[in-house]
Amino acid sequence: MQRVRMLAYGLTVLVCVWSIGSIAARAQVKSQDPRVSLMDTCDPNTFPAGLCAVLARPGDTTFTEFLGLLFSPLSPTVIGHPAWRFEPSYLDVRQRQTLRVTNNGGEGHTFTEVAHFGGGTVPLLNGVNGPAGTTPLIPAPECPATQAGLAVLAPGDTVAIKLAAGAHNFQCCIHPWMRAVIDVGE
Numbered sequence: 097m098q099r100v101r102m103l104a105y106g107l108t109v110l111v112c113v114w115s116i117g118s119i120a121a122r123a124q125v126k127s128q129d130p131r132v133s134l135m136d137t138c139d140p141n142t143f144p145a146g147l148c149a150v151l152a153r154p155g156d157t158t159f160t161e162f163l164g165l166l167f168s169p170l171s172p173t174v175i176g177h178p179a180w181r182f183e184p185s186y187l188d189v190r191q192r193q194t195l196r197v198t199n200n201g202g203e204g205h206t207f208t209e210v211a212h213f214g215g216g217t218v219p220l221l222n223g224v225n226g227p228a229g230t231t232p233l234i235p236a237p238e239c240p241a242t243q244a245g246l247a248v249l250a251p252g253d254t255v256a257i258k259l260a261a262g263a264h265n266f267q268c269c270i271h272p273w274m275r276a277v278i279d280v281g282e
């Protein structure tokens with residue numbers, strides 16, 4: 097009887113150790129998945145109401161600073177604030193891997209695959225009505241014609257993406273200077 101109890105106890109311990117081990121193994125696989133972060137540093141106090149969520153650590157780029165970097169006198173088209181970015185902007189992954197894309201910014205963004213990088217859905221952010229002489233970006237056809245059609249990733253959202261082999265271009269259809277190339281090898 098004593099032996100049976102010892103055996104049961106031993107088995108319980110073994111099962112516990114095994115399940116902890118398998119949880120750790122699964123967590124490890126997840127942490128090895130390639131990730132892209134959609135980032136911005138919008139200041140919720142100065143951005144138009146509803147555009148910039150208040151994060152645990154809110155950004156400090158004011159709306160005036162954001163607009164100030166939309167154009168440069170040295171460029172005929174939109175430049176865009178560099179804090180609005182995909183991080184990293186180039187990633188080499190294997191085909192069997194799952195890409196995890198998370199919006200870590202305060203604003204909504206899209207992670208839209210395009211054949212060619214171009215403008216997005218918001219005319220102002222494409223350079224329409226920019227300084228005299230501005231040539232607006234031509235919208236990428238993959239970006240919807242209206243903002244209602246945008247596949248927005250809200251702050252904190254994550255999507256998992258599987259990609260075929262080859263180079264894939266992604267851009268934000270709101271802030272078209274947010275770009276990344278995901279290079280998928282066999």
Ligand SMILES: [Cu+2]
Pocket residue numbers: 180204205206268269270271274
């Ligand atoms: Cu964006």
